[in-house]
Amino acid sequence: MKKREFVRRCLITAGGISLCPASLTGLSQPQVRSKNYRPALFQEETAKGIMCNICPNECVLKEGELSDCRNRIVKNGRLYTMAYGNPCAANLDPVEKKPLYHFMPSTLTFSIATAGCNLACMNCQNWTISQKSPGDTRNYDLMPDAVVENTEKYNCKSISYTYSEPVTFYEYVFDSATLAHERGLKNILVSNGYINKDPLLKLSKVIDAANIDLKSFSDKTYLKLTGGKLEPVLNTIKTLKNNGVWLEITNLMVPEWTDNTDEIKDMCKWLVSNGFSDTPLHFSRFQPMYKLEQLPPTPVDVINRAWDIARQEGLKHVYIGNVPGTHASDTICDKCGRKLLERRGYRILSNNIVNGRCKFCDSPVSGVWA
């Protein structure tokens, strides 16, 4: 090959690449407005860069680098969150949809989420936001005061930080939740629980209820399915309970991944032995989603078996999700066995809880009922 020809080919290639739209090659940088940047909490300067101490990923970032959750960036030697006041999802949901069955039943909750997540679950139902950066999504302009205003406007009793991963928009959650508390509204965290202890302790002061997704009880599966670890999630569950946050746990049963009955038994045993027998546990039915499309949905029999195991192991409130018409949606008094809350869908058909106690036997029923 002659040199002239080589140069010609180089120029052609460079020209071709430069003509190719950035959107096609995916090389474009996320664009976020300056007002959505805020100095990140829990940052630390280290020899290798700025460390983000919010979650166990503990990203160490150099100038201009994005965190694993795609929400944090180092600019001028400081770590900033890019997810402040720019949620990409804002919806009205029944609180039962979170799912929270023992927390202010039959109320509406104003649900918000920004882009970004600190895990990479292959079955994520919200992958179009969780695996993105705020600059890639179409966002609303909702600063914390506007979040609170909308919550009141739509007659919601609480704000849910949900869909993607609220840990990654921590500062926005914290400010909105603080403001909401001042206005008498409740705050709900729907999270994967992948957060470090100090940030969690600070957040617990303004969070009233949480639903934590305990995705598996095997560290190996956790890593393969989500890219995370089990231990930090278990620590989160303990910390939330110890700090008086109302807690419910969800376990999504993914065929071949997390539907092993021995593993479910181990998980239930751990919950009971660690003082979570009063904590509601929701077994949720998997639907083929995102990268896990070549799987069947969880058979209802398999979920029912898990429900039986959990009850046998001593968990008092076990529910089944994503199966309309299931028998396992009512709340039963664990003392007298009578129906406390008869549910159909997201509605309560009959309520036999009076002042947090069973109407029939007067025993206390765990939860936040008003």
Next chain:
Amino acid sequence: MYHVVTIGIVSLILYLLTLAGSRYGIISRRKHRIFWNIILLITFIVTAGAGIFLALQSNYKWNIEGVEKLLNWHVEFGTGMSFTALIHLSWHLQYYYNIFKKDQGRDEEALKVKSNNQLPCNPGLLMIMLGFLSGTIQVIFLREILNLSGGYEIIAGTVFAVWIIISAAGARLAGNNSNFNLNALAWGLPLSAVLSFTILILLSRLLTGEGVIPGYYITLLITTISLLPFCTISAFLFVKLSYFSATSRKITAGSSFATETAGSMISGILITLLAGSVIDNYQLVIASVLLYIIILGAFSGRQRFGIYSVAASLMLVAALITDPDTGIRNIILDSVKIAKSKDSQYGNIAVSNYGGEESIFYNHRLISYEQNIKQREENIHYAMLQHENPVDILLISGGLNNHLPELRKYKTIKSITYLERDPELLAMTSDIKDTVTEADINVISDDAYSFVKKTGGSYDVIISLLSEPENIVSSRFYSTEFFSNIKRILTEKGIFMLRAGGASSYLSKEQTGVLSSVYNTLKNDFTEILPIKGESVYLICSSGDLSVDIPGIADKRGIENSYVNRYYLSKDIIKYNSLQVNELTDSTISKNSLNRPVVVFYSQKHQMLKAGNGRLIFPVIAGLILLLPFFAGRRKSRTMFTSSLNLAGTEIMALILIQSTAGNIYQLAGLLIAITMAGLASGSYFDIFRNKRALQYTAPVLGLTAIFYAFISSPLLNMENVLLSTSLSLFIVFIPAVVAGSYYRSATLESKDSLSISSVYFADLCGAALGFLIIASVLVPLFGIKTTFLILAFINFASYITGQLSRIAGKVFK
């Protein structure tokens, strides 16, 4: 952040400057080289020094302040060194080129040594069998990769591109290599086919987790590694066999090409007749491989090979009477627990039994399952509740058994027409047989587009549960033409409902693009459109009023549901979500039509995001590589390249035209391939360009043909006579195929060596690959059929003009 791009650009500019300086005598050539040698030395010393220091620091945990800066320098200088090394490589390319280039004399000598006796059979027969096996393997491989990774155009284009790039490399390797044994290659070909599929199955298990759809780059990796054995050997064999035939039998390369193409044509016809209805995918692969061995053995005239033939015959019988596909499908879809697998003309149907629950997968995607209460209620009641008195119902796809109990809740119904394209799917869901005996149910096996176009029926509610518009085939069910026909067969205040993509808590920009295009298309025919966010975004359309109070209507009419009721749904939330979706729809996004299936573009972007964050670097780079013969090749290669690109493009657009006119492309696709192959075979066999001066007009002729096709494409799409429009659509590939075949013959006729043959073949393959890669996935969705034909015309004329200019320049500077 490292400065890879900046360093690259600066290096390139500096190099061009010193190069220009040396060319125009500003600096000497020696100084130019010394300068770059010094740059290479400095970058090497800094990179290596820093690298060694960092390695020691890591090993011995030296905690030195500012060490991270050293890493920075190591990488930055390493980048600089890499670019400088590339420049050096360009100076010494000839050296590496010579390593692989063999002496032509040796090549010919080697061929002379190998007598005809060393071939397993007659070279013509071997060429036919090569074409036959390649044709079969290509179709089945494509089907399987699409099953594995999702059936959208970029994947299909990528598979074709990879196939052709490896084949081109194999052809090039053959051109440069004299160390070969035709007999071993001929017998190695069926083994390589088995090896390719074995690798495909193993890698699909090894590189993906349970139930995981591989991302784009994993698919690319699986495709490339799997195809390596078969494509390399088949291309190598083709080039060497062509050369052998040309030198020992005086058979032109064009005639060899024609013979190979005839083999592919036979496979195309056989696949059309057998695949899906009589024989399953893997069964077909096994049968084709064994048939190849049987024929080679039978015609070898040698006892040893005859034994191969007998053994293969026995194995063929065993393969045909057993069901290897269910076993193989169970290996691929281990987590699904396949109870039964069947390939139809439209795709693979697999019935799984996991945990005692039956699910049906179509092309490896779940289409129905037991206890799917929520979805089946949403599929039926959102639409049905909008009509006060539904009498005649048309349900398009989605499964009858699932939905029948929901439809039965409406006592006013007098007839239900269920439309399902795939008869095998109807047969596999066995209990449908019971329902068809019910008087008011009419089950029709037909393509929805054709049915809606020709039916004279009238319906109160039409529910389309067809797959989302993720490829050109499914996009026609979301086109202006389809919706107009739907409107025509609806009663005055009839309801039409379809699903327009997934509905999570957030609709991505790409999903919004799909939704907006479908929404704007529907606006053509319907005054009212109500979006409902459920498992999917449901678009309910009518010319009458629509209500968001779905739970209220269900209550009022006494329709008892488990999910679509006031316990799960509220009027206010439905209204809030509908308004949100309405606000998201972008009125500037184009309507989707048969001529311009723009929805596919957005849908593919969404699929690509799912498959790998939307980075389309490979298709872009592959496109640039494939363009090399156009920019860097000789005139002969350039014209071959554009002829093949033109043919591939015409073939794809003919497919789109056929599916739009006849509807059922699957049976006709084989016929289209056969016509293309017939055109190529006749073009390359008969000496059409007897007058060699006519050769130079190949590109303008193709350009004018493309312009003609551009102007007849719209009338073809709208022609009333389906038979005529389909026949014409099928025929449009014939002329480009004949011209491409003839050009191949002429371009290789005067070739004195296998390297020349392989150059033309390389250009031919690159053109075809580029055509498959960009036309279906980018050009047609973005610009439409008519404009794409005009783009093809432009490329042909550009090829002609650049050829003429270089000829003139050659004369001037001689």
